[in-house]
Each structure stands twice: as structure tokens, then as C-alpha cells.
Amino acid sequence: MSLSTLTRPDVAAASGRGRVVVFWSAAVALPLIFLGVFFAWPVAVMIAKGFVVDGQLDLSGFADVFSRPRTWRIVGLTIAQATLGTVLSVLLGVPGAYVLYRHTFRGRTLVRAFVTVPFVLPTVVVGVAFRSLLVSGGPLGFLHLDGTFAAIVAALVFFNYAVVVRAVGGLWERLDSRAEQAARALGASPWTAFRTVTLPQLTPAIASAASLAFLFCATAFGTVLVLGGLQFGTIETEIWIQTTQFLDLRAAAVLSVVQLVVVAGTLIVAGRARSRREQALGLTLPSASVRPLRLRRPAGMPPGDGHALTLVATAVTALVVLLLALPLVNLVVRSLRTGDGWGLDHYTALGGWGTTGGSLSVTVWQATVNSLRVALDATMIALVVGGLVALVVSRRPRRAVGRRAVAGLDALFMLPLGVSAVTVGFGFLLSMHHPFGLPVDLRTSPLLVPIAQAVVAVPLVVRVVLPVLRAIDPRLREAAATLGATPGRVLRTVDLSIAGRSLGLAVGFAFAASLGEFGATSFLARPDRPTLPVVIFRLIGRPGPESYGMALAASVVLAVLTAGIVAACERLRAPGAGGEW
Amino acid sequence: MNGLSLQDVVVRYGAVPAVDGVSLDVAPGSVVALLGPSGCGKSSLLRAVAGLEPLAEGTVSWDGASLAGVPVHRRGFGLMFQDGQLFAHRTVGGNVAYGLPARSAARVAELLELVGLSGYEDRGIATLSGGERQRVALARALAPAPRLLLLDEPLSALDRALRERLAVDLRAALVTTGTTAVFVTHDQDEAFAVADRVAVMAAGRLLQVDAPADLWVRPATREVASFLGYEAFVPLDSPAAAPLRDALDVSPSGATLALAEGAFVVGRTGVAKGTVRGVSSRRGRSEVRVDVDGIGVVTALGPVGGRWTVGDIVELGVEPDALAVLDA
Numbered sequence: 001m002s003l004s005t006l007t008r009p010d011v012a013a014a015s016g017r018g019r020v021v022v023f024w025s026a027a028v029a030l031p032l033i034f035l036g037v038f039f040a041w042p043v044a045v046m047i048a049k050g051f052v053v054d055g056q057l058d059l060s061g062f063a064d065v066f067s068r069p070r071t072w073r074i075v076g077l078t079i080a081q082a083t084l085g086t087v088l089s090v091l092l093g094v095p096g097a098y099v100l101y102r103h104t105f106r107g108r109t110l111v112r113a114f115v116t117v118p119f120v121l122p123t124v125v126v127g128v129a130f131r132s133l134l135v136s137g138g139p140l141g142f143l144h145l146d147g148t149f150a151a152i153v154a155a156l157v158f159f160n161y162a163v164v165v166r167a168v169g170g171l172w173e174r175l176d177s178r179a180e181q182a183a184r185a186l187g188a189s190p191w192t193a194f195r196t197v198t199l200p201q202l203t204p205a206i207a208s209a210a211s212l213a214f215l216f217c218a219t220a221f222g223t224v225l226v227l228g229g230l231q232f233g234t235i236e237t238e239i240w241i242q243t244t245q246f247l248d249l250r251a252a253a254v255l256s257v258v259q260l261v262v263v264a265g266t267l268i269v270a271g272r273a274r275s276r277r278e279q280a281l282g283l284t285l286p287s288a289s290v291r292p293l294r295l296r297r298p299a300g301m302p303p304g305d306g307h308a309l310t311l312v313a314t315a316v317t318a319l320v321v322l323l324l325a326l327p328l329v330n331l332v333v334r335s336l337r338t339g340d341g342w343g344l345d346h347y348t349a350l351g352g353w354g355t356t357g358g359s360l361s362v363t364v365w366q367a368t369v370n371s372l373r374v375a376l377d378a379t380m381i382a383l384v385v386g387g388l389v390a391l392v393v394s395r396r397p398r399r400a401v402g403r404r405a406v407a408g409l410d411a412l413f414m415l416p417l418g419v420s421a422v423t424v425g426f427g428f429l430l431s432m433h434h435p436f437g438l439p440v441d442l443r444t445s446p447l448l449v450p451i452a453q454a455v456v457a458v459p460l461v462v463r464v465v466l467p468v469l470r471a472i473d474p475r476l477r478e479a480a481a482t483l484g485a486t487p488g489r490v491l492r493t494v495d496l497s498i499a500g501r502s503l504g505l506a507v508g509f510a511f512a513a514s515l516g517e518f519g520a521t522s523f524l525a526r527p528d529r530p531t532l533p534v535v536i537f538r539l540i541g542r543p544g545p546e547s548y549g550m551a552l553a554a555s556v557v558l559a560v561l562t563a564g565i566v567a568a569c570e571r572l573r574a575p576g577a578g579g580e581w
Numbered sequence: 582m583n584g585l586s587l588q589d590v591v592v593r594y595g596a597v598p599a600v601d602g603v604s605l606d607v608a609p610g611s612v613v614a615l616l617g618p619s620g621c622g623k624s625s626l627l628r629a630v631a632g633l634e635p636l637a638e639g640t641v642s643w644d645g646a647s648l649a650g651v652p653v654h655r656r657g658f659g660l661m662f663q664d665g666q667l668f669a670h671r672t673v674g675g676n677v678a679y680g681l682p683a684r685s686a687a688r689v690a691e692l693l694e695l696v697g698l699s700g701y702e703d704r705g706i707a708t709l710s711g712g713e714r715q716r717v718a719l720a721r722a723l724a725p726a727p728r729l730l731l732l733d734e735p736l737s738a739l740d741r742a743l744r745e746r747l748a749v750d751l752r753a754a755l756v757t758t759g760t761t762a763v764f765v766t767h768d769q770d771e772a773f774a775v776a777d778r779v780a781v782m783a784a785g786r787l788l789q790v791d792a793p794a795d796l797w798v799r800p801a802t803r804e805v806a807s808f809l810g811y812e813a814f815v816p817l818d819s820p821a822a823a824p825l826r827d828a829l830d831v832s833p834s835g836a837t838l839a840l841a842e843g844a845f846v847v848g849r850t851g852v853a854k855g856t857v858r859g860v861s862s863r864r865g866r867s868e869v870r871v872d873v874d875g876i877g878v879v880t881a882l883g884p885v886g887g888r889w890t891v892g893d894i895v896e897l898g899v900e901p902d903a904l905a906v907l908d909a
Contacts, residue, residue: 178666181633182718184653185660186680187725193654196679200670300635305652 042427050253085156093164095313101169122516127226167209190306211270377450378514386461394469421519453514508569601785614776659727674702821875851896
């Protein structure tokens with residue numbers, strides 16, 4: 001130690017403070033630069049392509065695109081699909097949350113995990129699973145739902161049910177039931193007490209879950225592309241069609257802006273709902289409010305005491321769980337059916353190049369390995385960037401300006417969740433050729449696909465880690481500081497060690513998101529190195545029962561891989577550490 | 582039988598009985614306190630009366646009619662919790678009006694006045710102090726004029742001074758409205774301040790039901806006595822009990838003598854001797870821990886400003902009001 005630091009303690013203190021400033025500046029700057037270069041810039045380039053003609057700003061595209069009936073049909077369809085999908089998810093998800101989080105029964109852990117499976121399934125797989133269920137000749141073929149609006153809405157609900165159940169259930173299981181009991185004692189029937197007391201307490205969680213579900217529904221791509229065909233679509237699939245089929249970049253740019261507006265609006269609503277969350281709610285430990293689930297009315301419980309409501313919720317949930325299982329079971333069963341009976345033929349075929357309708361250029365197994373490698377890189381990037389964002393956003397600066405900046409940063413990093421992945425992917429192609437005038441072509445870089453997928457996965461990491469960081473009692477940090485811990489040590493021993501418990505889930509979701517990512521990857525994956533969802537989509541597009549069988553088998557492989565990884569990651573986390581997920 | 586009547590009530594959580602065969606009558610207009618240590622089953626009993634816990638055995642009846650088939654909201658029993666459980670999404674007025682028919686503004690105002698919160702109708706719940714919240718909770722519970730009010734440790738979450746003041750106000754509000762009430766608490770001062778009769782519970786059973794003064798003077802068992810604060814027990818016929826027998830003017834027998842804090846007084850004409858083990862002060866009075874031969878370490882009271890050091894031998898007088906003879 002030098003003499004000067006011994007005699008000049010203020011210098012040492014100043015350099016300590018300097019390190020803190022440098023750390024936080026880097027924590028803010030790194031994610032901002034990442035988001036700027038790999039999200040804002042490509043999206044801006046993509047949108048500019050539509051609006052800048054010969055160096056002149058030309059907004060006539062808006063008038064042109066909005067004068068097409070097709071545009072209005074697509075916008076209407078998007079909003080109708082998302083609204084219906086969200087409303088149904090909430091109507092089914094609230095009873096589900098009640099049964100799965102307010103009650104205990106044998107196999108509850110299993111059912112809870114199962115309900116989450118559709119949420120982490122790649123959208124392409126969901127599309128394939130629903131198609132194989134609904135096509136003529138499928139188990140539900142007699143309903144003639146293949147290629148209909150109803151089929152798309154059903155697939156969206158399939159995907160978003162878990163979002164509502166997990167978010168609402170997480171709050172509901174900690175809600176003090178005595179407020180409801182007080183209402184009952186004041187003369188409210190079980191239903192009235194639920195409507196006037198419990199429901200208002202749950203409203204923030206429901207609103208937050210609904211806005212997320214709306215976001216996922218409105219920007220659905222893979223599922224809708226597989227199920228909707230040419231007749232139905234969302235703004236997102238329309239951007240894809242305009243870009244790749246009609247090469248109409250102006251229309252794609254206008255639609256991207258429209259989607260951005262829809263997404264930003266939804267995010268604002270979601271942010272409001274989240275900030276009002278847990279407003280003076282009476283919360284307890286889950287053990288205090290959770291009861292065993294009984295199908296028969298317990299002895300001594302009078303009629304009219306709410307048992308009927310529990311029964312209805314249980315019946316609804318049981319039906320939903322069955323319906324959720326249907327496409328998945330059917331997918332597995334159909335993948336095992338061969339031309340003349342049953343067998344693993346389709347799975348064996350995954351090792352080959354495909355014989356009919358042109359070569360795949362890689363085997364499905366090679367694509368699987370490639371997918372895993374890409375997802376691993378994407379997860380690492382998403383964890384670093386998302387972790388830093390969560391850390392910064394979890395701070396509560398003293399000054400109002402600081403608090404507003406933190407809130408702005410929070411909203412900013414939610415944007416990739418809703419901005420068209422297709423726009424991002426195509427924007428990458430346009431902007432990464434000599435980016436910022438630099439003489440490099442990033443389009444051939446093997447890191448391009450992982451980076452694009454990380455952009456999509458970052459919001460998920462933030463949403464999982466942030467609630468855990470926010471829930472840390474500030475007095476814990478103060479206690480650590482008074483015990484002599486430096487700011488760095490406080491961060492390491494308090495924030496990081498507690499947030500680390502939610503890391504398993506964050507890794508799982510990030511991994512699942514990038515494994516299943518299709519919108520951006522379909523643009524960026526090089527033909528000789530496709531990912532699994534891209535290969536599945538190619539297989540569906542090819543004629544012949546053999547290709548279709550291979551698509552089914554590949555979907556099962558992708559589904560099992562994703563669900564297995566998420567399940568393994570979720571086992572790693574401490575109970576209750578998942579925040580709103 | 583008018584009012585509330587409990588017959589052999591058993592409440593079980595799994596196989597463990599939380600309430601184990603309790604029978605109790607509460608006459609209309611009276612206030613009964615269920616007093617016991619935490620975990621003794623008093624809250625479970627209260628919840629069973631409200632209809633929130635199913636009865637494993639026994640009956641709960643009102644005016645002679647069994648309530649077995651009557652759900653919570655049709656019992657006409659009010660319920661007030663330790664932490665109020667106010668509805669955060671409603672105003673003070675909205676909370677009080679919850680159990681009332683529409684357009685009951687006059688009744689809401691009347692009740693807020695009763696609990697000393699006139700004009701609070703439009704205040705938000707978050708703006709209230711802990712004491713104010715409990716007052717609103719009381720007003721809300723009293724608003725529909727319940728035929729029985731059940732209070733589950735309504736004052737326990739408040740600080741001591743507030744608790745003592747609110748206990749008096751609570752008693753006044755119950756008497757003014759003529760409300761029949763069952764009041765659960767673990768604090769005997771609170772029970773004695775609010776209730777007409779006190780029922781002492783331990784391990785799921787009722788040990789004794791009596792008026793506060795009778796309970797203090799004649800605790801039925803050693804268990805009740807120790808819960809009330811009697812700290813030492815000696816056989817009535819032991820030699821060490823002689824000065825105590827003289828003070829009470831009773832003859833030796835097989836009964837047990839219970840000594841509360843202050844049974845011995847330091848500095849009065851001495852009838853016994855003790856060794857000082859420690860001195861503390863509460864509200865100005867000195868409390869001297871003394872070791873008395875044949876009895877053990879007890880808390881004796883001393884005059885304000887007394888000075889003793891550990892090891893001193895002091896003369897002790899006897900205060901008969903702090904002694905009780907147990908039959909068992």
C-alpha cells in the first residue's frame with residue numbers, strides 16, 4: 001500500500017466512488033449499445049427502406065398501404081385474434097390459477113409443470129401440432145377447423161394459458177384469504193366476495209398477464225404462419241409475406257410501424273398494471289392460504305359455502321388440461337404412424353437428407369446440434385445483457401429524473417418482446433452489410449443468429465430476474481454496508497446471490513426462446529446451417545407424407561428438447577423465486 | 582337457550598384436534614373473551630363459530646337453532662381480524678358500507694362517529710394509521726348490526742399505549758350498541774378490560790370460564806393460575822407457607838397456594854426473609870427478584886426509589902390480594 005493512501009484517506013474514498021460510477025456507467029452503457037446496434041439500428045434501417053426514396057423522406061407509403069383493403073383486414077384480424085385469445089386465456093386461466101395455486105392435491109407439481117409446456121414450445125411446433133390434430137383424417141378432423149380463425153385462436157390460447165395461470169396464481173397463492181372472509185362475514189355470498197374483494201386484489205396481476213398475452217397473440221408468427229395459410233394472418237406474418245413474397249418493403253415498413261404502435265400501447269398498459277401491483281395487498285406465506293382440493297363437500301361445511309365454485313373451477317381446469325394434452329399426445333402418436341402401421345421410421349429418416357421434394361442440405365440431427373449451439377450462445381448473451389438491465393432497473397434512485405430514466409429503460413428493453421422479429425431479422429440483413437460504413441460484412445458471421453435470438457430473449461431474462469431483485473429488502477443492503485461491505489461486495493453478496501436463485505428459470509426461458517425462435521432466424525440462418533424450427537418449416541412446405549412425417553418427428557424432438565431443458569432449469573430455482581412467472 | 586351455544590365442539594386440522602370438545606354459552610348482550618397462549622386453539626374455535634372452519638364434531642347454535650347448514654354469509658355474525666383486513670381498493674366509507682344496503686350514508690356516518698372517525702368517509706385506506714385502521718374495521722364489522730361479533734386479536738398489532746386506550750373504546754362501543762361479542766386474545770389485561778366473562782383455553786380445551794375478578798381470585802387450576810401470571814406455587818401445609826396462611830387467615834390443608842407478582846412486599850413489617858437476586862423498575866415501582874426459603878425466586882414489589890444490591894437480605898411483608906388458594 002502506498003503512503004499517499006495512508007495519509008490521504010479522501011483519495012482512497014474518491015477512487016472507490018470512482019469505481020462505483022464506472023461500474024454503473026458500464027452496466028447502463030453495455031445493454032444500451034447492444035440494443036442500439038442490434039435492435040434499434042436494424043429496425044430503423046428496415047423502416048427507412050420503406051420511407052426514404054432517393055434520399056427523400058416519403059410518407060406516401062402510409063396512404064398507399066392504408067388504402068388497401070388487405071391491410072385493414074390484416075389489422076382487424078390481428079386485433080380480433082389477440083383480443084379473443086387474451087379474453088379466453090384470462091377466462092380459463094383465472095379458474096386454473098385458483099385450482100393450481102390455491103389448492104393442494106396429488107400431482108399438482110406435475111400438472112403445473114405440464115401447463116407450462118405449451119408456453120415454452122416453439123411456435124412452429126404448436127402450429128404443426130394443431131394442424132396434425134385438425135386436418136381431415138386427424139382426430140378432430142370432423143370439426144372442419146383446419147385453416148380457420150377458430151383454430152388460430154385455439155392455438156393462441158393453448159400458448160398463453162400458462163402466462164395467465166402463472167402470473168395470477170403466483171399472486172393468488174400469497175393473497176391473505178382473511179379479506180375475503182371479512183366480506184363473507186359482512187353478508188357477501190362466496191361469488192359476491194370473489195367479485196368485490198378477491199377480483200379487485202387480483203386485477204393488477206390479471207391486467208399484467210393479459211397485456212403480456214395480448215402482446216404474444218398480436219405478434220404471433222410461427223403458429224399463425226403454419227395454421228393460417230394465405231387466408232388468415234397477423235401484422236407479423238403480413239410483414240413476412242410483403243417482404244419475402246411481394247418484395248414490397250414499403251408496405252412492410254408501414255406495417256412494422258403499425259405493430260410498433262400497438263406494442264408500445266400494450267406495454268404502457270402493462271407497465272401501469274405492474275407498478276400498481278401489490279399495492280397494500282395483504283400477502284401471506286402460501287402455506288397459510290392454500291387448502292386441499294376436495295371433490296366431495298367436506299363434512300361440516302354447509303351448502304352454499306363456495307364448494308360449488310371450487311367444483312366448477314376444477315372441472316374447467318381439468319377440461320383445459322385435457323385439451324392442452326390433446327395436440328401434444330396426438331403429435332407424438334402421429335409421428336409414430338408410418339404408411340403401413342406404427343414404427344420409428346420417421347425418426348430414423350431424421351438422419352437422412354430427405355429423398356422427395358429436394359434435399360434439405362443438412363440432416364435434422366445436424367440442424368438440432370446447430371440449434372443447440374446457437375441457443376447456448378444466445379442464452380449467454382441474453383443473460384449478460386438482461387442481467388445488467390435487471391440490475392440497473394431494480395435500483396430506486398433518489399431523484400425523480402433518475403427514477404423516470406430507470407422506468408424508461410425498463411420499458412425500452414421490453415420492446416423486442418413485441419417488435420416484429422421478422423423486422424429485426426430483415427433489418428439485420430440490410431444493416432449488417434458494412435454496418436455504420438465499416439468495411440465488414442457481419443451477415444456471414446456465425447454470431448449473427450445468436451445475437452438476433454438474444455435480442456428476443458433479453459426481455460424474458462429481465463422479467464424473470466427483475467421481480468426477484470426488486471423484492472430484496474433495501475435494509476439487507478444497508479445491513480451489509482454497516483457490516484463493512486464495499487458497494488461491490490454488497491452487490492455480490494446480496495443482490496447477485498439472491499438473484500442467482502432465479503437464474504435457473506431465466507436460463508430456461510432464454511434457452512427455450514432462442515431454441516424456438518423462428519421469425520428472425522428464418523431470415524438469418526444460412527442455408528447450410530439452418531436451425532431446427534427452420535428445417536421443420538421447410539419440411540412442412542414439401543409435398544409427400546414422408547416429409548410431413550419427418551416434420552412431425554422433428555417437432556417432437558424439438559418439443560422434448562425444449563421442455564426438458566426448461567424443466568431441468570426450473571428445478572434449479574428456489575421456491576417462489578420466479579417473480580411474476 | 583338464547584344467544585350463542587357451543588356443544589362439545591371439535592375442530593381438526595388433519596388428524597390433530599385444534600379444538601377438543603369445547604362447550605360454552607354466550608348470553609345476548611354479553612362479551613366473552615377467549616384467553617390463551619398462541620396455538621391453544623382459540624382462533625380456530627372463533628373461525629368455527631364464524632363458519633370458516635368445518636366442525637369435526639359437536640354443534641354451534643344460535644337461539645337454540647343449529648347453524649350446521651348455514652354458510653358464513655347467512656349467519657349474521659360479524660368478524661374482525663388482528664390486522665383489520667380492510668379492502669385497500671375501497672375508501673373508508675366504502676369499507677364501512679360494504680355490509681350495508683345501498684344508500685346507507687347516514688348509517689356509515691353514525692358508525693364512524695361511534696369509533697371516533699367522523700368525516701373520514703372519503704379517506705383512502707393507505708392514509709390511515711394502525712389505530713385508525715382498526716377503528717374502521719370495527720365500524721365495518723358493527724355496521725350491519727351483527728347478532729354476534731367475533732373479534733380475532735383485534736388489538737394485538739398495535740403498540741401498548743394505543744392498545745390500552747383502544748381496549749376501553751372497544752368496550753364502550755360494544756356496550757353502546759348492545760353487541761354480543763366473542764373476543765380472542767392472548768393478553769389478559771386486554772381480556773379483563775373488554776370482557777364480561779373470560780374463558781381460559783389451553784391445548785384445545787376450556788379450562789375455566791368466569792368474570793375477570795373471580796378468575797383472578799379463584800383460578801381453578803395451577804395451569805390457569807400460571808397463565809394469569811401466578812409465578813410460584815407452594816403446598817398450603819408447608820412450613821414456608823405459614824406467614825401466607827396467616828395473611829389469608831386460612832388453616833393448613835392439602836390445597837396449593839399460588840403467589841402472583843407482588844405477593845411479597847419489600848420494606849413492610851417483615852414476616853419473612855429473602856435474598857435479593859436482581860432489581861428492575863417498572864413504571865416507577867421497584868420490582869425485586871427475591872429468593873425465599875421453601876418457596877423459590879419470586880417477584881416482590883418495593884417502594885419507589887428503593888435501593889438494594891444483589892445478595893442483600895430483605896424483610897418481606899405479605900399482600901393477600903396477590904395470593905390465591907387452588908383447590909386442585
